[in-house]
Amino acid sequence: MNVERAKAIYNSSENIAVQLEGKPIWIEHVDEANGMATVQVGSNPGNTQTVRVDRLEER
Template identity: 40%
Template sequence: MDIERAKEILQSPERIEVKYRGEPVWIEMVDETAEKVRVHSETNPQEVKIIPVYDLDDR
């Protein structure tokens, strides 16, 4: 995924399925400068990660 798509998903009023390594996640923040996103796991909301945006998949 690229930065622009991650921002679209973050701002969307609709729920868009996003996965990180096959696991469903929710985007909390997009850092354009670092090209990273902060996500939390949908199966374990306490699990928060900062990962490269390119590791996300919305297909």
């Protein structure tokens, strides 16, 4: 995935399925300048990671 698509998903009012290494995630923040995203893995709000957006896959 690229930064533009990650931002579009983040800003969308729709639920768009995104995965990180086969696990469902929610995008919480997109850092355009660095090509990074902060994501929540699964349904646990405490399980967040900052990863490169190119690791995210739209499903």
